[in-house]
Amino acid sequence: MPPGHRPRTTAKDDDDSMTSDRTNAPARRSPRLAWIIAGASVAIVVLIAAIVFAPHDATETGPTDSGTASDAATPTPTQNIAEQLIVPGYDPNPGTFALPDASGLSAEPITANFALADDATAWGGTFGLSFEATELANPAWNSDNSNLTTTLAALGNPVLRFGGNKVDRRMWWTSTDEPAPEWAEATVTPADLERVAAVVEAVDADVTLVVDLGHNDPERAADMVKYATAAFGDHLLAITIGNEPNGYSPEAQPDLAVRGDDWDTDAYQDALVEHSDAIDAETPGTNYAGPGAYDTTWLRAYTESDLPNKTAVTMHWYPLWRCDATSNRSSTTTIENLTSPALRESAHKILSLGKGVADDAGLPFWVEETGPTSCSGGNETSRTHAQALWTSDYVLTAAEIGAERIAFHSMLGACDGGAPMSPVCASGTVDEPGEVIEGRSNFLALMLLSWVPDGQVLTPSVSGDGRVMVHAVYGDDGSLTYVIVDMRDPSATDALAPVSLHAPEGLGADAPAAWTPDSGSQLASDSLDSTESTLPAMAPVQAELAGATLTADAPLTVASTPGTTTVLTFDDAASHADGDGPTATASATP
Numbered sequence: 001m002p003p004g005h006r007p008r009t010t011a012k013d014d015d016d017s018m019t020s021d022r023t024n025a026p027a028r029r030s031p032r033l034a035w036i037i038a039g040a041s042v043a044i045v046v047l048i049a050a051i052v053f054a055p056h057d058a059t060e061t062g063p064t065d066s067g068t069a070s071d072a073a074t075p076t077p078t079q080n081i082a083e084q085l086i087v088p089g090y091d092p093n094p095g096t097f098a099l100p101d102a103s104g105l106s107a108e109p110i111t112a113n114f115a116l117a118d119d120a121t122a123w124g125g126t127f128g129l130s131f132e133a134t135e136l137a138n139p140a141w142n143s144d145n146s147n148l149t150t151t152l153a154a155l156g157n158p159v160l161r162f163g164g165n166k167v168d169r170r171m172w173w174t175s176t177d178e179p180a181p182e183w184a185e186a187t188v189t190p191a192d193l194e195r196v197a198a199v200v201e202a203v204d205a206d207v208t209l210v211v212d213l214g215h216n217d218p219e220r221a222a223d224m225v226k227y228a229t230a231a232f233g234d235h236l237l238a239i240t241i242g243n244e245p246n247g248y249s250p251e252a253q254p255d256l257a258v259r260g261d262d263w264d265t266d267a268y269q270d271a272l273v274e275h276s277d278a279i280d281a282e283t284p285g286t287n288y289a290g291p292g293a294y295d296t297t298w299l300r301a302y303t304e305s306d307l308p309n310k311t312a313v314t315m316h317w318y319p320l321w322r323c324d325a326t327s328n329r330s331s332t333t334t335i336e337n338l339t340s341p342a343l344r345e346s347a348h349k350i351l352s353l354g355k356g357v358a359d360d361a362g363l364p365f366w367v368e369e370t371g372p373t374s375c376s377g378g379n380e381t382s383r384t385h386a387q388a389l390w391t392s393d394y395v396l397t398a399a400e401i402g403a404e405r406i407a408f409h410s411m412l413g414a415c416d417g418g419a420p421m422s423p424v425c426a427s428g429t430v431d432e433p434g435e436v437i438e439g440r441s442n443f444l445a446l447m448l449l450s451w452v453p454d455g456q457v458l459t460p461s462v463s464g465d466g467r468v469m470v471h472a473v474y475g476d477d478g479s480l481t482y483v484i485v486d487m488r489d490p491s492a493t494d495a496l497a498p499v500s501l502h503a504p505e506g507l508g509a510d511a512p513a514a515w516t517p518d519s520g521s522q523l524a525s526d527s528l529d530s531t532e533s534t535l536p537a538m539a540p541v542q543a544e545l546a547g548a549t550l551t552a553d554a555p556l557t558v559a560s561t562p563g564t565t566t567v568l569t570f571d572d573a574a575s576h577a578d579g580d581g582p583t584a585t586a587s588a589t590p
Helices: 031-035 042-052 133-137 148-153 190-203 218-235 265-282 296-303 341-361 385-401 441-450 573-577
Strands: 110-115 127-132 159-163 171-173 186-188 206-211 236-241 288-293 310-317 365-370 403-410 424-426 437-439 455-457 459-462 468-475 480-486 497-501 514-523 556-560 564-572
Touching: 110 468, 127 133, 127 365, 127 441, 133 159, 133 171, 133 186, 133 190, 148 190, 148 437, 159 365, 159 403, 171 218, 190 218, 206 218, 218 236, 218 265, 236 265, 236 310, 265 288, 265 296, 288 296, 288 365, 296 310, 296 341, 310 341, 341 365, 341 385, 365 385, 385 403, 385 441, 385 455, 385 468, 385 480, 385 514, 385 564, 437 441, 441 514, 441 564, 459 468, 468 497, 480 497, 480 556, 514 573, 556 564, 564 573
Parallel strands: 110 497, 127 159, 127 403, 159 206, 171 186, 206 236, 236 288, 288 310, 310 365, 365 403
Antiparallel strands: 110 459, 424 437, 455 468, 468 480, 480 564, 497 556, 514 564
């Protein structure tokens, strides 16, 4: 395997808590879905969550060092569990938003310039979660006893992808109640797809589905696609045939081999056609994405194949793949590496290779499976605030490179003992995870990014050493949102960094002439290695900040605090002059 994506026997492969071992349950048409309006904005969902939670002090919440739920994450006994958003560290009622005073800072400002490129990546429904295909059989989907729908809705209209190593090795699909073979960990049926589809509809998610290529059964794959198309409808963007086909042979991954020594790119191309012929016979016009691999050799094998209706090129990438913490390499699983500007440079180098293959083929580029590391078990980056900061920076970096979909690999297993890098987990034990879902610190980062208005990702040019990075999105509504990611360790320094925000170039004649700060939020913690992060809901800015103005000739300098990701949204200053601006008070409410 190439550097940057080692052969994986990861937590998602060898951790039995990733999926529940169960018999198939019938589809449940739950009346609880009536309270969710499909396609509603994340702000509405967060307000619903605020109703069911009593306000709490965000500084006293968060996951424990062992990864178990804190008291603040305990479900409220008197409320319907299906309606509860359980994310330690989240404050739904923060009062107004303020930033430290930057006027007295003497350090050289970090200058952030932006431009709107002709091929700018669209923002909105850009990121979400990837699950093992075995999770399709998890009972939490559309269950009266689960808050999974509420949790996913907190990401707006998220990306959802089902695949992973288990799709080719441990998932058994049947529409005729056939007994599962010994190798199967979970049986997935049409009833399971219908339960998942009810959640997909409720949260307005876009779905991609991987079908089994490892067992070389085209008719069975075609049967699954037929039922998936019926269940998901327009929410199903594409089918991928096989997951990481570059890892099928004994030479590539001896412990995970599903094909023989003769497996190569030619055999893969033949298999794609064989499977697509069977699929199209059942479901004509099916769209395909692929290959779901790291190696550009396999990406080109996909684009150069005779597979019809290619929709996108999909790549997988886990930047920290060296699992020996003593190796002292830039790809080793350490907090220093995770928060290093060098990792952002690696993203530009590696993802640009995939984007180049996609561009050559005239196809969109998707990162369908990703996360900070592919190493199994925990390491010093697991469940940390550093992981949350990296997540917020990485999503926008990938989007700037041209990734139109970004899915973080996840599981619905136990928070304590399950895969430590998953943004979501279940509150039960490893043996009995249950159906109550919690969000971790990296889920907080995704929540924060979901509050950035839909629009176009701007191309940044930021001075400094890269420890403080600034991203920006030009909203379809004329808004302008800056995302400041400060990777400095707050336990090592409390020095504020002045950041000079410049109005973007190339917006066109219809763009506002001036912007005024409207709302903001900030992901924070007291150290990079902390397992506790805090995130207040987006709130109107404090009166002093609301009075500032940003124009092409007058940048705005703000102060960045170490160990934070700050989202600051500006609106057209003309709307504020007309009385449509934020209703900020003189000071933030505790």
